[in-house]
Amino acid sequence: MAAKKQVIKETVGARIRSLRIASNLTQDEFAHKLGVSRSAIAQWETDRAGQIRDNMERIAKVLNTSMAYLVSGESGSLQGDELAMMNLYRSCTSEDRQILLRTAKRLAR
Amino acid sequence: MAAKKQVIKETVGARIRSLRIASNLTQDEFAHKLGVSRSAIAQWETDRAGQIRDNMERIAKVLNTSMAYLVSGESGSLQGDELAMMNLYRSCTSEDRQILLRTAKRLAR
DNA sequence: GACAGAATGTCAATATAACTAACACTCCTT
């Protein structure tokens, strides 16, 4: 109810828009991929409405990012292929993680 | 009773509960700090209902954590073996990165 | 065990936010 004009420049909407454009998607195409209306996208990107969690997860997947980045904008958050690599690594058993680490050590210059 | 394995809480609710208890707060005290009803807390922690963004921000503040962790269960910064893995990955050529990704895809369950 | 008080779980009803559909506006291109 209180006025909540954010001083923070980087908003969730700004990050969504930035990543959508980086993916060469129009709002319409993006909406179709997510299964929501285009006007919902427009409102997300202008921070007029939030997103329920299910949609946040889909957004992160389609834009190859993490919910953590969308929500927080933390620069340390992994993106793209680095995120994919870490997700795979985390879903491995500890034995397989050691295999990956050894392989990476061998390949790294 | 040796060192307890650090387990990543699976759901948002589990993480909220874990942090609330770590702060020695009852649901009632927690609700009062946030300005919401106690039953809302109970439903968050049992994943019967989500939280709007404003409340997520307050939750993170009261529990001394980040929205990113609450939402995704991942801390913004990498640590230990994960950091080692990512450093190695980053020092690989793009060809070798592809190899690592393929290997990880094969190993991941 | 039985009781009381505290803490939490559950459910119907309500409040509020997300979402849709329709329309408006701005750029381009012809």
Next chain:
DNA sequence: AAGGAGTGTTAGTTATATTGACATTCTGTC
């Protein structure tokens, strides 16, 4: 000027978060 593509905006609807009341479990104490 007209039309189309892309996006912004608004009112209305749908979906979800939140509340309040009641139920349940847990923890001591007798």
